[in-house]
Amino acid sequence: MSNPEIVSLLNRTFKNASARRVVPDVPQVNQLVARMLTGDGGRAEEWRKGRLALAWVTPCSSEGFEAIDRLGMLISAEELTQAKRFRFVQDQNAFVCAHALTRVMLSALLSRPPRDWEFVAGHFGRSHLRRGRTSYPVSLSLSHTSGLAACALSVGVEVGVDVENCEAARLLTSNDDWLTGAEAGALRTLASEARGVAAVKLWTLKEAVTKATGLGLHQRFGDVGFTLDPPRFAVRPPACAGHWWLTQTYPTPAHVMAVAAQSNRREAIRIEIEALSAAKLVAWQHSVTPVAAA
Secondary structure, three states, X not given: OOHHHHHHHHHHHOOOOOOOOOOOOOOOOOOHHHHHHHOOOHHHHHHHOOOEEEEEEEEOOOOOHHHHHHHHOOOOHHHHHHHXXXXXXXXXXXXXHHHHHHHHHHHHXXXXXXXXXXXXXXXXXXXXXXXXXXXXXXXXEEEEEOOEEEEEEEEOOEEEEEEEEHHHHHHHHOOOOOOOHHHHHHHHOOOHHHHHHHHHHHHHHHXXXXXXXXXXXXXXXXXXXXXXXXXXXXXXXXXXOOEEEEEEEEEEOOEEEEEEEEEOOOOOOEEEEEEOOHHHHHHHXXXXXXXXXX
């Protein structure tokens, strides 16, 4: 089974999920960019110099109508059209949240209103900022799944992010075409629940890394291998050359998240992650002051 076929099945896995929009309580830090804006000034400089990759997640499984509608006002007409192509409300919400989150965080870091950002698709479909939007070599990545949206931003290094609902475990463990031989063997030694969690963690790592390389699902996942806890490469194809920094976390009890940063330099790159509710994102984007001129 090919990578796109697996992704299509993953999307269908959640077709019976609830479409109600009520925000659950999620721990919110809301300090990562604030520290950059009002702290010692070091983080903004680190981000601009390519030593810091930033990532955010927004729970959106059952967000309030008003928050979703207001986030929809921050994205382009084309993005809204793309969102409406999803059959289920929760998938539309996740798409809108991911794209609005990316725009707001770009605006927090670079001087331009959220709706002014323009994106173009690369050869393999990866989004890039249109030339002339900023003088910084910004790398961006976004991801959305049932109940969660995420984005990651960096300068001068390539970044990739992926989030998956843990309900994907059943599908991922039913097919091992996307695993290396060593990974498949390791999963077979685990009990059912642990095997499912490990499979989701491996999938998110492969998605995050191949997004950072720009190949995405065009890279054969069976040629990219990892060990877990902490995440490390076990098998690297030529597209994954260079120096890598990987991190993985559980942004909610139901989701796994992976962030990957790739650089040609050995200099260490920190990856920092923060959660923002959709309602907080709407309120916060009105008051944020950018840390850098575009």
